[in-house]
Amino acid sequence: MHRLAVIANFTVENFNTMAIKNVELVMSPRAPHYVGDGFRVHNFIPGGYRLDMQRMNPFIMLDYNSKFYFTPSDKPRGVSVHPHRGFETVTIAYKGRVAHQDSSGGGGVIAEGDVQWMTAASGVLHKEYHEENWSKEGGDFQMVQLWVNLPAKDKMSNPKYQALSNKQINRYTLENNSGEIEVIAGQYKNVQGSASTFTPVHLLNAKLNKEAKTDFSFPPQYNTAALVVEGSVIINETEEVPADHFVLFENDGETFTVKAQENSIVLILSGESINEPIAAHGPFVMNTNAELMQAFDDYNKGKFGYLE
Amino acid sequence: MNDFKLITFLTSNIDIDKHSIEALIENCKLLKVDKGSFLLRQGEICKYSFYVEQGLLRYYSIDEKGKEHILQFAPETWFVADRESVYFNQPSHYFIQALEDSSVILLDENFITQLAQKNTSFLQFNNKLLHNHIRHLQNRINQLLSATAEERYLDFIKIYPNLLLRVPQSMVASYLGITPESLSRVRKDLAAKNFKR
Numbered sequence: 105m106h107r108l109a110v111i112a113n114f115t116v117e118n119f120n121t122m123a124i125k126n127v128e129l130v131m132s133p134r135a136p137h138y139v140g141d142g143f144r145v146h147n148f149i150p151g152g153y154r155l156d157m158q159r160m161n162p163f164i165m166l167d168y169n170s171k172f173y174f175t176p177s178d179k180p181r182g183v184s185v186h187p188h189r190g191f192e193t194v195t196i197a198y199k200g201r202v203a204h205q206d207s208s209g210g211g212g213v214i215a216e217g218d219v220q221w222m223t224a225a226s227g228v229l230h231k232e233y234h235e236e237n238w239s240k241e242g243g244d245f246q247m248v249q250l251w252v253n254l255p256a257k258d259k260m261s262n263p264k265y266q267a268l269s270n271k272q273i274n275r276y277t278l279e280n281n282s283g284e285i286e287v288i289a290g291q292y293k294n295v296q297g298s299a300s301t302f303t304p305v306h307l308l309n310a311k312l313n314k315e316a317k318t319d320f321s322f323p324p325q326y327n328t329a330a331l332v333v334e335g336s337v338i339i340n341e342t343e344e345v346p347a348d349h350f351v352l353f354e355n356d357g358e359t360f361t362v363k364a365q366e367n368s369i370v371l372i373l374s375g376e377s378i379n380e381p382i383a384a385h386g387p388f389v390m391n392t393n394a395e396l397m398q399a400f401d402d403y404n405k406g407k408f409g410y411l412e
Numbered sequence: 413m414n415d416f417k418l419i420t421f422l423t424s425n426i427d428i429d430k431h432s433i434e435a436l437i438e439n440c441k442l443l444k445v446d447k448g449s450f451l452l453r454q455g456e457i458c459k460y461s462f463y464v465e466q467g468l469l470r471y472y473s474i475d476e477k478g479k480e481h482i483l484q485f486a487p488e489t490w491f492v493a494d495r496e497s498v499y500f501n502q503p504s505h506y507f508i509q510a511l512e513d514s515s516v517i518l519l520d521e522n523f524i525t526q527l528a529q530k531n532t533s534f535l536q537f538n539n540k541l542l543h544n545h546i547r548h549l550q551n552r553i554n555q556l557l558s559a560t561a562e563e564r565y566l567d568f569i570k571i572y573p574n575l576l577l578r579v580p581q582s583m584v585a586s587y588l589g590i591t592p593e594s595l596s597r598v599r600k601d602l603a604a605k606n607f608k609r
Contacts (some may be wrong), residue, residue, distance in 0.1 A: 186577070207607075386577050397573065404569035404576055406603030412596070 122321075123357035125328065127343045129154060131350040133170060141181030142234050143247070145169045148331070148350045155352065157253075157384060160327050161377040162303055164191060164389055165251035168331060170348045171199060174234065176242035182233030185411045187403045189222035190259045190389040192252040193222045194299075194307070196288070196371065198333055200245035201235035207409030210265060217270030219288050221299045226260040227399070227408040248331065248371060250307075255378050256391050258302045267298045273298045273309075282316035283364070285309070290374070292320075305375040312337070312364035321359045322374040328353040335368025417489050418463050418517050421586045422521050434524055441518040445510045452508040458497035460518040464490050467514020468578055472586070473506050482587040483552075485575055489517075492539075497579075511579055564588045590609045 128323040133146035133155060145167035150157045174181065180203070195202065197214045204220070205211035207229035214220045215235075222228070234245070254261075268288065276285040276295040289297035290306030297307070306322060312335075322328050329367040330339070330351040338344050340360050345351055353360065362370055383390045402408060419433050420522065435487065440521075442465070445451065452458050462469065469486040469495070483506070486492035497504040527534045555564050568588060576584060585595040 207603075385574065400573045400577075401569070404573065406599060406601075406606045407608075408603075409607040410600045410603035 108395040122359050123324070124340060125322070125324070125357040125360040126354045127231050127339055127351055127360075128354040129352040130244075130343060130345055131155070131352065133168065133350070135346045136170070139167065140181070140232075142181035142183060143167070143169050143249070144172050144245075145249075146348070152350070155329075155350075157382050157389075158377075160329065161382070162253040162305060162375045163250060163329070163373055164253045164382070164384070165249075166331070166335075166350075166373075167249045168348070168350075169245060169247045169249075171246040174200075174239075174242050174245050177234075179241050180233040180236055180239040183231060185229055185231045186227050186387055187227060187399075188222075188387045188409045189227040189255050189399045189408075190222045190224070190395075190400075192221060192225075192302075194222075194250040194252060194288075196309070197248070198246040198248070198369070200243060200247065201238040202232050202247070203235040204230055204232045205411065206230040206263075207411040208263070212265075212267055214267075215269070217273075219268040219299070221266040221268065221289070223254075223261070223264045223266075223302075225254060225258065225263050227402065228263045229408045229411045231411065232276060232318075233412075246333070248333070249391070250302040250373070251389070252301070253378050253382070253389060254302055255334065256380055256411070259390060259395075268298050269345070277313070278316060278318055281313075283310070283312040283318070285318070286311065303376055303378055306372070308372040310362060310368075310370040310372055312362065312368045312412065313366075313368070314364055314366050317361060319359055319361045320372060320374075324358055325355055326374045326376055327355065328372075328374040330362070330373070331371045333369040333371055336365045337368050337370055338363045338365060416517070417465050421489060422527075425529055426533050426537045428527075428534070432530055433527075436523060436530070437517070440520075440523055443516045443518055444515065445514050447510055447513050449510050451506060451510065451516065452494060452497075452504055452506065454505060454507055455503050456497075457501060458494040458504050458508075460520055461491055461493035461495075461498065462486065462508065463517040463519060464488055464492070465515040465517060467510060467512040467516070468515060468575075469508055469516070470511055470583065471506060471508050471580075480583075480586055480587075482583055485572055485579070485587065487572065487575065487578075510584075561590045561594045562589065562598050562601070563589065565595065565602075 125214045136146050147167050149155045149160045149166040167293045195214055196219050197216055213235050229394050233291045250371050272293050276292045285292045286309035287295045287297040288307040289299040289301050292308055332345050332349050336346045381391050383393050383396050385396050422433050423430050445507050464486050471484040472480050472482040474480050494504045494506050509537050582592045585592040
């Protein structure tokens with residue numbers, strides 16, 4: 105009797121400190137649409153079932169270009185000049201290369217494995233195209249574009265870039281070399297993320313070899329999701345998630361496990377919700393409609409600058 | 413049913429209860445059209461006035477050289493029709509095309525007549541709408557005859573605050589009666605004046 109009671113006690117304590125973060129929803133990719141002519145994307149946030157901006161806040165948009173072969177083209181495909189205000193855009197390149205240019209004269213190339221974290225904040229005009237040489241050869245193209253919301257106090261701050269080449273991204277190496285976690289932002293175990301953020305955000309690329317298993321812990325209230333970019337994984341020992349599927353976690357426990365059934369890449373997102381109203385229209389995400397109208401007016405009147 | 417923008421528009425402008433409007437609108441057709449579809453082609457008779465619930469239409473002509481001239485954009489809550497064709501029952505000179513996937517309510521004479529019968533203040537309101545439209549057209553003619561490209565552009569963004577992000581610049585230029593190059597110049601000059609960092 106005595107011994108049994110002790111075991112029960114121990115189990116309860118263990119459960120309290122390591123409460124499981126359960127899967128709320130596994131979502132298959134929706135029919136793709138084109139952004140410009142260079143990005144063939146499945147939208148998960150905010151269009152998807154239950155994945156509206158407030159539910160996923162601070163992750164207010166996620167477009168996923170699943171692996172897609174683009175034929176060679178002398179004229180690079182892409183998206184022509186457009187503005188952004190009120191948030192950050194994060195581009196994660198898994199396959200292919202993207203060249204970008206903006207109205208303040210900045211520009212660069214996001215190559216395979218790189219991440220570009222652009223704080224649009226008060227406003228930028230930019231364009232994104234397949235990088236010229238890559239476009240001429242064609243090939244598999246696979247990217248994620250994520251929009252991270254900014255709190256009201258930072259929405260009108262100065263725009264900036266964090267260009268993270270793959271080498272610069274801090275990594276955590278898993279036991280027995282069974283894989284690594286690229287810590288794009290936030291933290292994984294003792295490794296700090298490479299990008300700075302305005303509010304608490306964890307963004308991780310888990311690259312797991314077949315049979316590798318690891319765990320992730322985030323505060324229960326953080327909005328948390330995962331996108332299987334490559335391979336196939338099992339979450340919490342029960343939920344099988346194939347490639348190109350999106351997992352939404354409940355806002356209850358802290359910890360979940362990911363086990364790779366084959367060599368896999370999983371993008372993991374977790375962030376503290378920004379508890380403010382959202383007014384969004386097209387490329388602007390603000391707090392009120394008046395601010396949205398102002399954004400349109402500023403854009404129309406050239407206050408975002410000029411770019412051909 | 414309750415969500416129709418047309419119902420909100422009518423009930424907030426004329427003294428009529430929501431249920432009477434709903435009953436009338438139930439007899440109208442709601443058309444869902446894909447981007448690129450035509451609601452009117454040159455040579456056809458325009459049978460309806462179109463009210464845009466969602467999406468965006470353009471009303472335009474094509475000249476002998478094949479060049480397009482946009483008379484009007486109709487985003488959400490706008491009406492568009494070839495009134496000449498509707499009223500005089502004549503083949504149209506114009507095209508009406510969806511620039512985005514759109515939902516459009518088709519309003520015919522019947523709707524207008526019945527609404528007028530139910531509510532006399534509607535005729536007054538309809539008259540006001542018509543004069544508003546004439547004012548808009550007069551302003552367009554005057555601008556095309558006398559205003560600079562920048563003045564036309566500034567007027568355009570007042571009328572259509574979010575269209576620049578929804579249509580190609582060549583279409584904006586076509587509406588303004590200027591070349592795409594002059595539109596670029598106008599926007600570049602404005603940015604030079606207004607862009608501060």
